[in-house]
Amino acid sequence: MSQPDRFSPFETALDRDTALRHLRAATTGADDGELFLEQRRSEALVFDDGRIKTASYDASEGFGLRAVKGEVAGYSHSTEISETALARAVETARLAVGEGGGTMAAPPKGTNRHLYSDTDPVSGTPFAAKIDILREIDAYARDLDARVVQVSASMAASLQEVFILRPEGELVSDIRPMARLNVAVIVEEAGKRESGNAGGGGRFGLTGLIDPTAWKPVVAEALRIALVNLSAEPAPAGVMDVVLGPGWPGVLLHEAVGHGLEGDFNRKKTSAFAGLMGQQVAARGVTVLDDGTIPDRRGSITIDDEGTPSGKNVLIEDGVLVGYMQDRQNARLMGVEPTGNGRRESFAHTPMPRMTNTYMLGGEADPASILADLSDGIYAVGFGGGQVDITNGKFVFNCTEAYRVKNGVVGAPVKGATLIGDGPTAMRQIRAIGNDLALDPGIGNCGKAGQWVPVGVGQPTLMIGGLTVGGSAAR
Known part of the structure; x- marks a missing residue:
């Protein structure tokens, strides 16, 4: 990769040699460190109930300087990219290094791979055209069904450009586009109202989302979910088998x-999976991967935010725990290789082990046969919010679309269903794995330690035995 004299496209007097000199001053005696520079532009539009509700544009740039020594990291960031600001940052980063020498970790391996284009989703489509499309979506949704009483359509686009300078002089860069379209509808019948949401996106321009052949199915799906919920019955409560x-x-x-397989939690032994490497942690046939290398996917990254190329990492293979997701610091402390999972929300945040696209491979079972084998339980198709305790894996998830199943027959939709269990137990109680692996449409965000990053998820149809279903109806 070329080594530019200046951190193009930043309009700054900070040249590469000056930046490298200060970075080396910050990391002398350290185990690791880098200078992370970022420029980001983003736009968000919301067309709600027949009018523009929000139209926002944001542009930001800055740097983060990090020096790592053992388990400690010194980090300083600034929105001013200049030698003066960088010199001040060196003083803060040095606090983590102290006296005494360290051994600088080997730099990340390079890559010429590009997982997405450098198209600009923000400026690629005129502003007026975006408003017109949102207005068309609103009108189309209302024309689909007379029961639609409210429509909210949103469009978001961003372009993130990052440069990562290493103490040995290596400079790597990545240009990351992102686009997303979301539609929510509210329907009303006989005084009862319900809602439905659908959307999608990825690392590409808006063109693929704003074509009618793309957004009309999204509108139809949001309407379908709303109508399903309109006829939903109260969910049953109790311990039962669940098909996802x-x-x-x-x-x-x-x-x-996924969170329980991130390196920092396991190094600190705060994960339910800590110390279980090489052991059976899930049912036979269960293989889970974290894969940041899928082209154009929302969770994909050509390089992570430390400069390590993303990887296709097997975490659980045939039920056996075989790997964790690692950034550079935790990998070094655990004596393993980084996996390309060092991610940060922005230049104002330190990197940590984070997921990219996390999914379970498909099995051999026909999805219809899995449902036919469910004698008394729930078929959960959509999920909303949830909560998880990393230390024991206990979770609570709200279902946004679910159905009652008895004797293998899918019955009425149910509302108010929550799934309660713990990850390690749920993984061991997987009874059937479908052959229909699918990834999500590109809508995921993941929060950890106050930082948010885009992610992807996926799985085939699954039957899990013995989950607790929270509801309000008798079985």
């Missing part, structure tokens, strides 16, 4: 298992 649909229900896997 493919795709977005993988968010349960992400929360209940």
Whole structure:
């Protein structure tokens, strides 16, 4: 990769040699460190109930300087990219290094791979055209069904450009586009109102989302979910078998298992999976991957925020725990290789082990046969919010679309259903794995330690035995 004299496209007097000199001053005697520079532009539009509700544009840039020594990291950031600001940052970063020498970790391996284009989703489509499309979506949703009483359509686009300078002089960069479209509808019948949401996106321009052939199915799906909920009955309560649909229900896997397989939690032994490497932690046939290398996916990254190329990392193989997701610091402290999972929300945040696209591989079972084998339980197709305790894997998830199943027959939709369990137990109680692996449509965000990053999830149809279903109706 070329080594520019200046951190293009930043309009700054900070040249590469000056930046490198200060970075080396900050990391002398350290085990690791880097200078992370970022420029980001983002736009968000919300068309709600027939009018523009929000139209926002944000532009930001800055740097983060980090020096790492053992388990300690010194970090300083600034929105001013200049030698003066960098010199001040060196003083803060040095506090983590102290006296005594360290051994600088080997730099990340380079890559010429590009997982997405450098298209600009923000400026690629005229502002007026975006408003017109949102207005069309609103009108189309109302024309689809007379019961639609409210429509909210939103469009978001961003372009993030990052440069990472290493103490040995290596400079790597990545240009990361992101686009997303979301539609929510509210329907009303006989005085009863229900809502439905659908959307999608990824690392590409808005063109693929704003074509009618793309957004009309999204509107139809939001309406379908709303109408399903309109006829839903109160969910039953009790311990029962549950079948999870493919795709977005993988968010349960992400929360209940994925976070527990991040390196920092396991190094500190605060994860339910700590100390279980090489042991059976899930049912046979269960293989879970975190894969940041899928082209154009929302959770994909060509390089992580430390400069390590993203990887296709196997975490659980045939039920056996075989790997954790690692950033550079935790990998070094655990004596393993980084996996390309060092991610940060922005230049104002330190990197940590984070998921990219986390999914379970498909099995051999026909999804219809899995449902046919469910004698008394719930078929959960969509999920909303949830909570997870990393230390024990216990989770609570709200179902946004679910159905009652008896004797293998899918019955009425149910509302108010919550799934309660713990990740390690749920993984061991998987009884059937479908052959219909699907990834989510590109809507995921993940929070950890106050930082948010885009992610992807996925799974095939699954049957999990013995989950607690919270509801209000008798079985």
